[in-house]
Amino acid sequence: MVYSDKIRNDPYSYQEGFGSYLVSEAVPNVLPDYGNNPKKCAYGLYAEQLSGTAFTADRANNQHTWLYKIRPSVGHLPLKPVTHHCLVGQFSPDSPHIVPTPTQLRWDPLTELQDDYSDDDFVSSLRTVCGAGDAQTRNGLAIHLFVATKSMEKTAFYNSDGNFLVLPVIGDMDIKTELGIMRIFPGDIAVIPRGFKFTVMLCQGTEKIAGYVLEVFNGHFVLPELGPIGANCLANARDFKYPVSAFEDIDEEWTILNKFLGGLYTATQNHSPYDVVGYHGNYSPYKYDLSKFCAVGSVSFDHPDPSIFTVLTCRSDSLRTPIADFIIFPPRWLVAEHTFRPPYFHRNCMTEFMVNVRGVYDAKAGGFLPGGASLHSMNAAHGPDVDTFEQASNAELGPQKVGVGSLSVMFESSYQLATTEWAIQISNKVQKDYHKVWDGFKPYFRNYHNKWIGQIADD
Numbered sequence: 001m002v003y004s005d006k007i008r009n010d011p012y013s014y015q016e017g018f019g020s021y022l023v024s025e026a027v028p029n030v031l032p033d034y035g036n037n038p039k040k041c042a043y044g045l046y047a048e049q050l051s052g053t054a055f056t057a058d059r060a061n062n063q064h065t066w067l068y069k070i071r072p073s074v075g076h077l078p079l080k081p082v083t084h085h086c087l088v089g090q091f092s093p094d095s096p097h098i099v100p101t102p103t104q105l106r107w108d109p110l111t112e113l114q115d116d117y118s119d120d121d122f123v124s125s126l127r128t129v130c131g132a133g134d135a136q137t138r139n140g141l142a143i144h145l146f147v148a149t150k151s152m153e154k155t156a157f158y159n160s161d162g163n164f165l166v167l168p169v170i171g172d173m174d175i176k177t178e179l180g181i182m183r184i185f186p187g188d189i190a191v192i193p194r195g196f197k198f199t200v201m202l203c204q205g206t207e208k209i210a211g212y213v214l215e216v217f218n219g220h221f222v223l224p225e226l227g228p229i230g231a232n233c234l235a236n237a238r239d240f241k242y243p244v245s246a247f248e249d250i251d252e253e254w255t256i257l258n259k260f261l262g263g264l265y266t267a268t269q270n271h272s273p274y275d276v277v278g279y280h281g282n283y284s285p286y287k288y289d290l291s292k293f294c295a296v297g298s299v300s301f302d303h304p305d306p307s308i309f310t311v312l313t314c315r316s317d318s319l320r321t322p323i324a325d326f327i328i329f330p331p332r333w334l335v336a337e338h339t340f341r342p343p344y345f346h347r348n349c350m351t352e353f354m355v356n357v358r359g360v361y362d363a364k365a366g367g368f369l370p371g372g373a374s375l376h377s378m379n380a381a382h383g384p385d386v387d388t389f390e391q392a393s394n395a396e397l398g399p400q401k402v403g404v405g406s407l408s409v410m411f412e413s414s415y416q417l418a419t420t421e422w423a424i425q426i427s428n429k430v431q432k433d434y435h436k437v438w439d440g441f442k443p444y445f446r447n448y449h450n451k452w453i454g455q456i457a458d459d
């Protein structure tokens with residue numbers, strides 16, 4: 001079932017269409033008739049470009065937006081470091097706060113942290129779970145957790161390290177951005193590209209927001225190629241929603257927070273940064289309702305690879321190895337005959353970080369809980385647990401709807417991810433017995449083999 005924004009009580013308007021060149025004015029005739037830098041902008045505004053790619057990036061991939069602002073962004077005091085004990089930006093095995101492990105990992109709901117974490121807003125709550133590479137050479141990614149009980153107050157955050165894909169698990173939130181405001185529910189994602197200032201607020205009646213952030217240090221998320229699928233399906237371009245211009249003209253002290261090389265920096269300014277009265281461009285925050293994903297699967301036999309469920313991909317320079325794919329396992333019909341239907345046993349040359357947003361995941365009979373996560377690193381063997389294997393290899397195969405009321409997602413990366421000390425030790429959420437879900441596969445072969453040997457002996 002698709003959850004329309006009306007049902008989900010989204011009061012805001014949006015523009016539609018993935019990667020569109022958008023035009024939005026909060027006041028009529030804000031944008032120049034032609035060109036970007038008139039000698040004097042309308043209404044005495046300041047023109048400012050926010051680039052998402054190098055000036056010379058090829059036209060098909062070039063991303064930039066022109067903002068028409070009450071004051072230019074540069075009017076703030078110098079940025080100074082602030083301590084932030086849980087953000088990590090360097091992921092080599094000998095970096096501080098890194099505890100790497102090749103073993104299969106699963107966490108109890110990290111979204112259910114203990115009381116001593118209960119007074120955070122979105123930014124102060126960010127805790128890095130794992131990552132690879134670093135922002136300085138624009139290479140790699142990081143996965144963070146957020147668990148916040150209060151809105152950011154007169155504080156705007158921008159990330160110089162990469163793009164944030166925000167995956168809420170608990171609570172409804174408003175994300176105020178320089179280009180306008182978006183309401184995000186669990187079951188949605190929001191993408192906030194590098195450089196955009198934003199403020200996360202809890203919606204009325206929401207006491208807590210929690211979820212995960214996939215941060216990519218290079219490139220941008222794009223829709224995957226569809227190949228023989230054709231022009232439609234998976235995530236349709238139209239369903240990506242972009243904010244419409246909204247501004248405030250307030251002279252009050254605001255705090256600006258900036259993530260830079262994995263650290264956090266702060267500065268103040270004497271007015272709201274949300275003073276963009278109009279914009280045009282193709283570099284923008286956006287949101288997507290995952291229930292609008294049109295899944296495609298086998299209608300004959302066998303289990304296709306999960307790449308068929310790719311919502312967005314962030315490509316590396318080699319098209320064969322994405323920096324990160326964002327994949328979902330939505331409610332869907334399984335009809336394949338003669339087939340072991342759950343995910344197969346495998347050892348992937350990619351890293352798989354999974355999150356259960358809600359319900360039950362079809363490869364795991366138990367233990368992968370909403371808000372919980374798992375990490376199967378490159379080449380780490382994994383697959384269905386013993387109960388799931390027994391059940392699925394003996395099941396009567398008729399049309400079957402799986403994942404009703406459920407949603408699990410995967411951040412799949414070509415990088416080897418290193419876990420943080422916080423994720424492995426401090427969080428206290430690693431399931432010590434995870435390996436036991438794969439304990440007790442029966443060597444059925446022996447029964448057949450012994451019978452066969454017996455027959456040969458009888459002959």
Ligand SMILES: O=C(O)Cc1cc(O)ccc1O
Nearest residue numbers: 305306342343344352363383
């Ligand atoms: O490991 C997992 O559960 C994810 C996954 C799902 C699937 O259908 C096939 C391969 C795969 O890695």
Ligand SMILES: [Fe+2]
Nearest residue numbers: 346352376382
């Ligand atoms: Fe897998």
